[in-house]
Amino acid sequence: MPNTDSLINLFFDLVKISSQTGKEEKLSRFCFDFLNQQKIKAQKYYNNNIFVPAKAWNPIMLNAHLDTVGPAENIEPAEKNGRLFSKGKSILGADNKATLAVILWLLKNLKQQKSKVLDKLEITFTVAEESDNIGAKELNYKKIKSRFVILADSIMPLGAIVKAAPYYYRIEGKICGKPAHACRPQKGINVLPAFAQFIQKADPGRNKGRTLNIGLIEGGSAVNTVPGFLSFKGELRGFNEKFVKKEVSKLKNLAENLKQVFGLKKFEINFILENKGYKIKEQNEIVEDIKKCIKLNQIEPQIVKNWACSDANIFAQKGLTPINIGDGVFNAHTQDEYIEVKDLEKLYEIFKSFVLKIDQKKMT
Numbered sequence: 001m002p003n004t005d006s007l008i009n010l011f012f013d014l015v016k017i018s019s020q021t022g023k024e025e026k027l028s029r030f031c032f033d034f035l036n037q038q039k040i041k042a043q044k045y046y047n048n049n050i051f052v053p054a055k056a057w058n059p060i061m062l063n064a065h066l067d068t069v070g071p072a073e074n075i076e077p078a079e080k081n082g083r084l085f086s087k088g089k090s091i092l093g094a095d096n097k098a099t100l101a102v103i104l105w106l107l108k109n110l111k112q113q114k115s116k117v118l119d120k121l122e123i124t125f126t127v128a129e130e131s132d133n134i135g136a137k138e139l140n141y142k143k144i145k146s147r148f149v150i151l152a153d154s155i156m157p158l159g160a161i162v163k164a165a166p167y168y169y170r171i172e173g174k175i176c177g178k179p180a181h182a183c184r185p186q187k188g189i190n191v192l193p194a195f196a197q198f199i200q201k202a203d204p205g206r207n208k209g210r211t212l213n214i215g216l217i218e219g220g221s222a223v224n225t226v227p228g229f230l231s232f233k234g235e236l237r238g239f240n241e242k243f244v245k246k247e248v249s250k251l252k253n254l255a256e257n258l259k260q261v262f263g264l265k266k267f268e269i270n271f272i273l274e275n276k277g278y279k280i281k282e283q284n285e286i287v288e289d290i291k292k293c294i295k296l297n298q299i300e301p302q303i304v305k306n307w308a309c310s311d312a313n314i315f316a317q318k319g320l321t322p323i324n325i326g327d328g329v330f331n332a333h334t335q336d337e338y339i340e341v342k343d344l345e346k347l348y349e350i351f352k353s354f355v356l357k358i359d360q361k362k363m364t
């Protein structure tokens, strides 16, 4: 049974439990046991999502995700000069275990203080955020009573409050020409010139309201063969739905056009909408509360647009208003990932003061 005696130690305990996407079982079990030990009734689902229902009618949800990116084996967390980092080659996983530690520690303290505010909190710990937000998509929204969800899953300094996150399309493309022996190139249809022109005209990178990236390219069959096949994968992000949809049809038309020009058998490009974008009203009561809680910690709140997607996108799609705040993690998803002890403690204070504000409110 978990028996942790401080926020930092709890964070270390969580970090040491490897939970790369798809392998969250052990961490989910730890959280479930931890909550049970505090006599907080949690539900653990077949997919390892955790849900703590609220007793109050109109609660507020706190969320963190359980999974991390790899490498995530044998993580050895350490502290030096006030910084928490991973000693080996594995990634620390402070994204999102800093928030996970904060929420668990807060629940433990509230329970010990017999705080009634627990009734007004709904908790979700989700799996597979890093892979298409599967856990958030699989939550049972019929059971969820909250209209707002607070999460700190924005890789930004403390103080950031995300006002908008983008629509996200995964791209999968295939180009088929005709392979031929390198000695007889005239017999083949080389796919590379078409692909080169596609890249040139598609203009990857940030352009106006979108980012486009082709990150994986595979093709060809031998050194002495004209490449007759190429596949690629990428992504397209943008805040404005109409604009992004226009970009999608522009790229589809471009592919169709190049197919004709180069006499290809196929130039297929598919766009899979992984999540919609969202925008929250800056002038809402909960954002105002969060701002005050950030200020209490001598940090200036910053309302920002964030190009990254998270479970917040899914929550918004399901009708909740997500307030995603900066988590204070640096170099996330790399072996140099770290978080300052003081930032982890401040993140805790932000959540704590916010929850105390809920306590003072009359929930209708």
Ligand SMILES: [Zn+2]
Residues within 6 Å of the ligand: 065, 095, 096, 129, 153, 310
């Ligand atoms: Zn995250």
